[in-house]
Amino acid sequence: MGTIGELGEFGLIGRLTRRLPQGPAVRLGPGDDAAVVAAPDGRVVATTDLLVEGRHFRRDWSGPYDIGRKAAAQNLADVVAMGARPTALLIGFAAPAATGAGWAERLYDGFADECRAAGASVAGGDVVSAPQITLAITALGDLGGAAPLTRSGARPGDAVAVRGRLGFAAAGLALLTEGRGRPEELIAAHRRPEPPYAAGDEARGHGATALLDVSDGLVQDLGHIADASGVRIEIDSAAVPVPEILGPDGLRHALTGGEDHAFAGTFPGDVPPSWARIGVVAEGAGVRVDGREPPSGAWDHFAF
Ligand SMILES: Nc1ncnc2c1ncn2[C@@H]1O[C@H](COP(=O)(O)OP(=O)(O)O)[C@@H](O)[C@H]1O
Ligand SMILES: Cc1ncc(C[n+]2csc(CCOP(=O)(O)OP(=O)(O)O)c2C)c(N)n1
Ligand SMILES: [Mg+2]
Numbered sequence: 001m002g003t004i005g006e007l008g009e010f011g012l013i014g015r016l017t018r019r020l021p022q023g024p025a026v027r028l029g030p031g032d033d034a035a036v037v038a039a040p041d042g043r044v045v046a047t048t049d050l051l052v053e054g055r056h057f058r059r060d061w062s063g064p065y066d067i068g069r070k071a072a073a074q075n076l077a078d079v080v081a082m083g084a085r086p087t088a089l090l091i092g093f094a095a096p097a098a099t100g101a102g103w104a105e106r107l108y109d110g111f112a113d114e115c116r117a118a119g120a121s122v123a124g125g126d127v128v129s130a131p132q133i134t135l136a137i138t139a140l141g142d143l144g145g146a147a148p149l150t151r152s153g154a155r156p157g158d159a160v161a162v163r164g165r166l167g168f169a170a171a172g173l174a175l176l177t178e179g180r181g182r183p184e185e186l187i188a189a190h191r192r193p194e195p196p197y198a199a200g201d202e203a204r205g206h207g208a209t210a211l212l213d214v215s216d217g218l219v220q221d222l223g224h225i226a227d228a229s230g231v232r233i234e235i236d237s238a239a240v241p242v243p244e245i246l247g248p249d250g251l252r253h254a255l256t257g258g259e260d261h262a263f264a265g266t267f268p269g270d271v272p273p274s275w276a277r278i279g280v281v282a283e284g285a286g287v288r289v290d291g292r293e294p295p296s297g298a299w300d301h302f303a304f
């Protein structure tokens with residue numbers, strides 16, 4: 001099948017875009033100077049995340065299909081975390097010319113399938129050659145006329161709840177770092193997060209006052225809600241879901257591990273079914289776990 005260098009820029013674009021799903025919001029997709037994406041609400045939710053080989057993924061740990069799914073999921077989850085429905089992705093793809101064309105096609109199959117899971121499609125992108133694989137992805141979303149769910153609306157007395165897996169990707173990364181390949185479920189969670197995309201609608205349906213996706217670590221990310229809302233968040237560690245499979249460091253992984261793209265929100269009344277209530281919002285500042293300073297260790301790009 002050859003390399004992407006042999007295909008050339010426009011050959012590669014043709015090969016890749018052929019694999020992408022059609023989506024209702026993308027009125028004009030790849031092929032012109034820019035795409036046209038419907039924004040019925042008049043406001044567009046927009047977010048961007050970069051993924052860099054060696055930092056976010058390793059090609060000896062993850063295949064192209066999972067890398068594509070993960071890169072799309074990381075961006076689509078941010079749209080859902082605003083209480084919006086994902087509509088379109090724009091994909092910047094930088095790779096060495098010697099990259100296999102089949103590798104790039106599998107990457108795009110991953111983008112395509114994750115977009116299908118979230119109801120979005122790919123509106124366009126860019127390709128360049130570079131020494132290292134880098135994915136620069138922008139996701140757009142539609143609020144459907146509703147107000148965005150921000151980080152700043154939590155109020156004392158609200159319940160704090162999470163939806164989705166915590167600590168799985170971090171436990172999988174720890175295993176890979178130690179050169180271990182089991183449990184397979186944890187390795188798979190590192191390779192491919194499964195954000196529960198329905199969480200945005202569920203949170204909105206229960207009057208969420210704040211919402212975000214957990215990318216860097218539960219405690220650190222809840223800290224963003226605490227800061228933006230001017231409140232303290234108190235977590236009860238016994239209420240944090242820590243399945244047996246996470247092993248002896250399960251609670252630490254659940255509190256500090258990111259990349260599962262679970263959703264964490266605050267609710268003035270009941271929390272939605274299938275969310276776990278893990279704490280309360282109080283007056284004050286910062287995050288406390290069982291009344292104490294929480295463990296450190298969340299992801300910071302310039303600390304690792
Ligand atoms: N280079 C940058 N220029 C402008 N804004 C940025 C930049 N990097 C991050 N931000 C903004 O800072 C906020 C926090 O970023 P980040 O922690 O990456 O959020 P998330 O974890 O949801 O992806 C976001 O609103 C993001 O748009
Ligand atoms: C090879 C490798 N090393 C380390 C990690 C761990 N890691 C990389 S980025 C990250 C945090 C999430 O990524 P980020 O770029 O901060 O996304 P955002 O918070 O902007 O959504 C973590 C835990 C990884 N996924 N792969
Ligand atoms: Mg980001």
Ligand SMILES: [Mg+2]
Nearest residue numbers: 078081213215
């Ligand atoms: Mg986020």
Ligand SMILES: [Mg+2]
Nearest residue numbers: 215216299301
């Ligand atoms: Mg981050």
